[in-house]
Amino acid sequence: MSVSDALARGTTRRTRAHERRRGTGASLGRIVLSVFLVLAGVVMLVPVVWVVLQSFEVPADQSSVAPIWFPSHLTLGSYRTLFSTTPFGLNILSSVAVTVAVVLGSAVVSILAAYAFARIEFRGREALFIMFLAALTLPTQVAAVPEFVVVKNLHLLNSRLSLVIPALVQVIAIFLLRQHIRTIPTELDDAARIDGAGHLGILRHIIIPLSWPAISAVMVITGQYIWNDFFWPNLFINSTNRMTAPLALYNLESVSGGGPVGAIFAGLTVLCVPCVIVFIFLQRRLMEGIGYRGVSR
């Protein structure tokens, strides 16, 4: 009988009693944990629920200081005010157009660049790549002033193109796609090359089909970033019709001095609810994408 066996026997009874105690302790702990998480979720969502409810309330309920969680009258009046008295429809179109253009455009730019960095040998490739990476450590906002000068000199100020063209280079997307392309065996490229494919052929028939999960994850995070951005639209756009939707709401609030509260709540709801729905459908893709992105918020 070895020492450890003896020890094991000696402790058997104690361990059992200990485990029993831990058993009830663990289930109590589990209940506390579940309650904590349910409450944490409620805390995160209550502000959103409050805004959504407010947007459907009649003006009398909206101006009540005590929050009304079960309104007796529901109305679309705030939405009617929002869409009839402000160009919010156009603002949503602006947001959609800018987001779609950047998502598609930056995907093309990033795939081409990522392929070049991963597969084409040329002088200075590593140095260039490091130069791209360096941009990742600094948030782009630090160069806001000269960026403004560049955009002004390109005569893009107050044009929606000012939100599209500079955003077409998404360094993080290039980096992530390059990492992905490097995991694809080069033998596949060689096979395609023997069949007469050039770089574009290899991209089309091999790299893009095999990178589709990474490409779509990158597109989702780019879309989320552009759709939600406030900094650049606030800097570049000043005519109300061309503003993106979040900026237009801020403008409505600050210009009118907090006037049409209902309309602003309606606008906030219009911008929140799609997020929640899209998130429920794209949860996995988004989590992958955001998990990758890590570096920039």
Add this chain to the structure above:
Amino acid sequence: MLSPALILYVAFIGIPLVGVILISFVQWDLISPPHFVGLSNYRSVAHDTQLGQTLSNTFLFDIMTTAIHVLLGLGLAIAVTTVRSKVVRYWARTAILTPFLMSAGVVALMWSYILADGTGPLNYYLTKLGLHPPNWLASSTWSLPSLVLIDVWATVGLTFLIFLVGLQSVPVDLLEAASIDGAGAWTRFRRITLPMLSPATFIASTTAFIGAFEIFTWPLIDTAGGPGIATQTVLLYVYRAAFQNYQFGYSAVVSLINVAILISFVVVMGLIARRWVHYERV
């Protein structure tokens, strides 16, 4: 193939970054042509009465935010990983991540109504509880912590997600082995989970710190940097110097101070990482 990316990079990242340095040597209101003033913009830093307070606001905000982000993000990620019920897990994960998917502008507007004194729901309930809540966004004591609250609510999802991914790399058999050897929950956490999470902690704290340093939308919309300049942050100051006071040269100097701080932070974090971050695979 690289040319589109390269041209865009040079025009919209390269030139602006170099441009900050060039603009810092000129006096320029963007209308009349710039004229060279040498180091005079740099000398103005010494007479700037707002810069010190602005920097300390930003650091204070950043340290509070980063600390809460890491603790709360880690706590929530561990709770979500540990909980058995799939429904609770899905609920918590969805709820924690939802605010992170909203526009900063939307978040800021929402909270300006929630925290409003007299009409906002938060103070309504606090008053009901018999408390005397401050006017959060207009109080010189509470406005900065209020922005911390908004920031944590809006972006803790990212930190949470980083830890969630990190926790998946902690091997279950190692934890089980330790458990058989008699290690309690705290010892297992302290000796296994925490060291295995050091890369995630590193990424989460670096991300939170850099993100929080560039905080802009909450002070712009919720407090207008006030009361006074109690919540004026570096990026808001740069924005005001340039686009409200038309001192583009001076704003570039402040931008460079910002860049210098971020670069030193990254360097320090790199040194810390070399000492404390474990990348062993088991």
